[in-house]
Amino acid sequence: MQQKVRRTGQAVAVFFIDINDFKLINDHYGHAVGDVMLRKTVEALMEVNSRQTHVVRFGGDEFLVLTLCDSEAELEDTHQEMVGRFESIPALTAVSLTVSIGRAWYPQQSTRLDDLIYSADQEMMHAKRRVKQGRRNTAVR
Numbered sequence: 001m002q003q004k005v006r007r008t009g010q011a012v013a014v015f016f017i018d019i020n021d022f023k024l025i026n027d028h029y030g031h032a033v034g035d036v037m038l039r040k041t042v043e044a045l046m047e048v049n050s051r052q053t054h055v056v057r058f059g060g061d062e063f064l065v066l067t068l069c070d071s072e073a074e075l076e077d078t079h080q081e082m083v084g085r086f087e088s089i090p091a092l093t094a095v096s097l098t099v100s101i102g103r104a105w106y107p108q109q110s111t112r113l114d115d116l117i118y119s120a121d122q123e124m125m126h127a128k129r130r131v132k133q134g135r136r137n138t139a140v141r
Contacts, residue, residue, distance in 0.1 A: 010068045010069070010070055011068070011069050011070065011071075011075075011105055011106060011107065011108060012066055012067070012068060012069070012105070012106040013065075013066070013067050013068075013069045013074075013075045013078055013079075013103060013104075013105055013106075014064065014065075014066055014103065014104045014105070014106065014113075014116040014117060014119075014120050015064065015065040015066075015067075015078075015079070015082065015101055015102070015103050015120060016058070016062065016063075016064060016101070016102040016103070016104075016117065016120035016121045016123070016124040017041070017045065017062065017063040017064075017065065017082070017099050017100070017101050017124070018061060018062050018063075018099060018100045018124055018128060019037065019038075019041060019061040019062075019097065019098075019099055020098045020099060020100055020128065020131055021098075022034065022037070022060070022061035023061075025037060037097050038057075038061070040089050040097060041063065041086075041097070041099070042055060042057075042063070044082070044085040044086055044089060045063060045065050045082070045085075047085060048065065048067065048078060048081050048082050048085060052067065052068045053065060053066070053067040054066045054067070064117065064120075065082075069105075072105070072108075075103065075105055079101060079103055082099075082101055083101065086098065086099050098131065100124050100125075100127040100128035100130075100131055101124060101127055102119070102120040102121060102122065102123030102124030102125070102126070102127060103120050103123060104116040104117070104119040104120040104123070
């Protein structure tokens, strides 16, 4: 992907996604239900901006998505597409599958992947706080 970005001048969106209340889901409904939710998360993420998207499980219930984008508007569209895909997943339990999403943009915000992941993670934490306060599940800019 990095070579294509250099060759074409496109930007890369880095999204950091965390499943909300995943420990509660595993503890209350069991690991089998948690595993189904992980698979549904991956399926939803793989459908986003399919031009060139890489989905990586970053931790137990955290994922990174790297995808090409041409503009900040496309970055926003991709983010909203993710939110929409998660909102359309039917609830498996009384605890619905919700996520908090943060994002960063290469090379506009940084040219170092570690910095981009950190920025997206920080934005995801802001989004998670908003979810806990009962607000819509979107990243804070």
